[in-house]
Amino acid sequence: MDILNSGYDCKGRRIMKIIKKILYFILGLLGLFCGFVLVCAFRPDIGEAIAGFLYPEQSPTMKAEISSASENDYEFDINEIDKNVDTGVYNNRENDLNFEGNEDQEKGNIESDRQGIGKDIVSDYLPPDQSEIVIPENVSGRNGYQQIQDEQEQIDEETAGKLQSQLDNGYTGDGLDFDPVYYPYYAMLDEKGKYLYRQIYANANELYSVFAPVEAVTAGELKNIFSAVVNDHPELFWMETAYAGKYTRSGQCVELNLKFNRTVQNLESAKYYFNENANQILAGEQNLSSNYEKEKFVHDALLDKISYNLGAEMNQSAYSALVNGQTVCAGYARAFQYLLQQLGIPCYYCTGYAGESHAWNIVALDDGYYNVDATWDDTGSGTYDYFNKTDADYASNHIRKELSVYLPPCNGQAYRDLEKAAENNRLKSLEDVGMTEEQVMTDIQRYYENCYEQIIRNGTGRYTFYNVIEGENLLNEWYQNYQNESYRQAYMEDAMNAVGASSCEMELGIEELQGGRYLITHEISVW
Numbered sequence: 001m002d003i004l005n006s007g008y009d010c011k012g013r014r015i016m017k018i019i020k021k022i023l024y025f026i027l028g029l030l031g032l033f034c035g036f037v038l039v040c041a042f043r044p045d046i047g048e049a050i051a052g053f054l055y056p057e058q059s060p061t062m063k064a065e066i067s068s069a070s071e072n073d074y075e076f077d078i079n080e081i082d083k084n085v086d087t088g089v090y091n092n093r094e095n096d097l098n099f100e101g102n103e104d105q106e107k108g109n110i111e112s113d114r115q116g117i118g119k120d121i122v123s124d125y126l127p128p129d130q131s132e133i134v135i136p137e138n139v140s141g142r143n144g145y146q147q148i149q150d151e152q153e154q155i156d157e158e159t160a161g162k163l164q165s166q167l168d169n170g171y172t173g174d175g176l177d178f179d180p181v182y183y184p185y186y187a188m189l190d191e192k193g194k195y196l197y198r199q200i201y202a203n204a205n206e207l208y209s210v211f212a213p214v215e216a217v218t219a220g221e222l223k224n225i226f227s228a229v230v231n232d233h234p235e236l237f238w239m240e241t242a243y244a245g246k247y248t249r250s251g252q253c254v255e256l257n258l259k260f261n262r263t264v265q266n267l268e269s270a271k272y273y274f275n276e277n278a279n280q281i282l283a284g285e286q287n288l289s290s291n292y293e294k295e296k297f298v299h300d301a302l303l304d305k306i307s308y309n310l311g312a313e314m315n316q317s318a319y320s321a322l323v324n325g326q327t328v329c330a331g332y333a334r335a336f337q338y339l340l341q342q343l344g345i346p347c348y349y350c351t352g353y354a355g356e357s358h359a360w361n362i363v364a365l366d367d368g369y370y371n372v373d374a375t376w377d378d379t380g381s382g383t384y385d386y387f388n389k390t391d392a393d394y395a396s397n398h399i400r401k402e403l404s405v406y407l408p409p410c411n412g413q414a415y416r417d418l419e420k421a422a423e424n425n426r427l428k429s430l431e432d433v434g435m436t437e438e439q440v441m442t443d444i445q446r447y448y449e450n451c452y453e454q455i456i457r458n459g460t461g462r463y464t465f466y467n468v469i470e471g472e473n474l475l476n477e478w479y480q481n482y483q484n485e486s487y488r489q490a491y492m493e494d495a496m497n498a499v500g501a502s503s504c505e506m507e508l509g510i511e512e513l514q515g516g517r518y519l520i521t522h523e524i525s526v527w
Contacts, residue, residue: 116173116193123405128395135355137476144310144328145359148230148507150223160248163212170211173198178232181346181364185228188406192217196225200258203493204229204239205429207267209258214269218251227403228437231349234334234341236273237319238263258462261314270319277322281305282342291345291365292415295372299337299387303378306332329375333359336374346405352400363388368412371398384419388412427514430468440517441469442475448491451522455495460526467520468513475510475518481506501526509526 076350090442155163175184176198180187186197192215199214211231217225222245240259247253262268281301285294305325312326320327321335333349340347353359360373371394373386386394391410401405430436441447448469454465469478481487496504509521 008152018099032037059122072127079114092170096389112367113220113224115218116190116224117188117403118190118193119407121188122424124409125391125400125405125407126409127399127405130353131397133353133355133397134217138379141310141327141354142308142358142379143354143358144315145330145357146241147214147357148223149353150219150226151242151244151247152219153244155246155254157248160246160254163246163465167212169199169214169254171199171202171206171212173200173202176202181233182341183346184407185231185403188229188403189225193221193225193228196222198231200226200229200256202234204236204258207238207260207264209260211256213253214255219245219247222253224403231351231403234318234338234349235263237314237317237334238267238270241316260490261317263314263319264457264503270323274319278342280337280338283321285343291343292418294343295340295345295363295365296387296419298336298343299372299374299377301333302335302339306335306378307379308332308375309399312494323521330359332360332375332378336361336372348402349400350400350407352398352404354398358398360386362407362410364408365412365415367414369408369410370412370415371410373398387419388415388417390416427512428519429514430517432469433466433511433513433519435466435468435519441467442471442474443473444481447474448474448487452491452495452498454522455491455524455526456498460501462521462525464521466522468517469520470515470517472516478520496526499526503527 001156009369022048043113068296099420108493170196171197176408178197186194189197196215196217199211215221226243230236230239238260242258242259244259245253246257270362281298283299285297287295288297306321307326308328309326310328312320312328313324314320315326315328316334317327318331318332318334318338321331322338324344327335336345337349340361340363348362349359350362351359353358354373358375360371360375363370363372365388371391372388376386377383390412395415408415430440441450447469450467452467458465469475481490492504496502503526505525507523509519509523511519513519
């Protein structure tokens with residue numbers, strides 16, 4: 001009997017253990033379900049993702065997901081995020097935004113972002129093929145323009161409501177107007193964009209940094225409007241080319257935060273030095289009559305005053321150029337723009353690509369528009385290689401981007417290459433140096449052959465002989481071949497063997513002649 005009772009007890013205990021396991025399993029499922037409900041309550045995006053997986057026919061419109069290290073992962077509607085038209089990738093300076101789009105977007109065939117641009121604004125500018133851009137060696141790396149940086153932060157509706165009740169519009173700019181002849185970026189905007197442009201300008205002018213937009217505006221619209229203000233107004237040298245915005249989930253901006261550089265710490269003093277340096281240059285043009293002469297004078301004065309320095313402080317501002325005297329392409333272009341504006345000459349800030357992001361100017365003279373790149377002219381003693389050029393002249397090394405594609409095309413002719421013509425008149429001709437057209441070398445091999453013949457003819461001893469080569473490309477090739485000493489194998493060693501010489505010394509001289517030709521002087525000792 002005791003044995004039978006013991007067997008019964010063991011069997012009962014086994015049944016109870018099974019029942020307990022089942023109850024624990026059910027409790028575990030309930031716990032998981034409650035946890036899932038809580039996660040979905042706090043993270044609706046996860047719920048939407050699961051719903052999209054289970055019910056693909058009811059999935060929402062494609063979104064651009066932010067990949068970041070922030071505490072929360074947000075989503076922005078793809079139409080509300082600003083475009084980087086160079087790469088076809090939506091880009092936020094704070095976070096990297098990637099997207100999958102239609103077939104045209106995947107190929108990178110995205111037109112310039114027109115958010116906030118007037119419907120009647122069209123671009124007559126014909127951009128060259130970027131793959132064919134070639135940057136001359138002597139100006140390679142002389143860039144430094146930084147694109148507008150827009151820091152975007154998404155906030156919830158409760159936070160947005162609090163901000164809307166706390167923030168005012170600051171200075172609205174009511175009563176301001178901007179002449180499209182001098183402020184073309186303002187003229188590109190639609191009426192809402194112009195209202196916001198005036199507000200940004202007025203608040204920047206008054207150092208009022210945080211305010212609510214006077215109109216409902218998305219991130220893409222705001223970036224174009226802010227860019228328009230920056231591009232039109234080099235005198236706002238204390239305003240950085242960056243701003244921050246807070247946006248609702250629907251994409252509307254509820255707070256705009258302008259950023260200022262250190263000059264605001266003593267702005268009156270900074271303005272004094274800025275105006276003083278600008279006026280010193282402007283005083284020199286008082287006896288000049290034509291806009292072209294004034295433009296050329298300012299160009300030359302800036303080249304004398306400024307040194308290119310990629311690490312210069314505040315190098316996106318005209319202040320860095322006019323006061324500090326060290327800047328990058330953005331500073332050159334903004335200083336040039338400001339000075340010509342003061343002289344009543346329309347001058348626009350143009351941004352784009354020239355091997356890297358780059359800035360230059362477009363100037364209006366009486367017969368049309370011209371490109372001017374003072375940064376690239378400031379090489380050596382200063383040149384006019386990129387002064388008053390057409391879009392065709394710039395097609396091999398400059399491409400407009402961003403809003404600058406809507407600036408007028410540059411096709412002026414009356415003031416194109418005037419400096420080269422004047423310089424050419426001061427240069428010697430072929431006849432002046434005793435050479436003929438038949439003696440002009442147009443390729444490096446013919447030059448080598450002529451040098452060999454002249455050494456053979458003169459033999460050993462100390463003497464001088466001359467060549468004339470044509471074109472800057474051949475001059476660069478000639479220079480490189482002497483730098484790397486490949487001329488030795490090309491002609492010198494054979495010539496020395498032919499005249500029985502064991503050593504040679506040679507000094508070279510270059511003189512520019514009319515018509516893009518160069519006289520090469522060889523002072524040689526062979527023995």
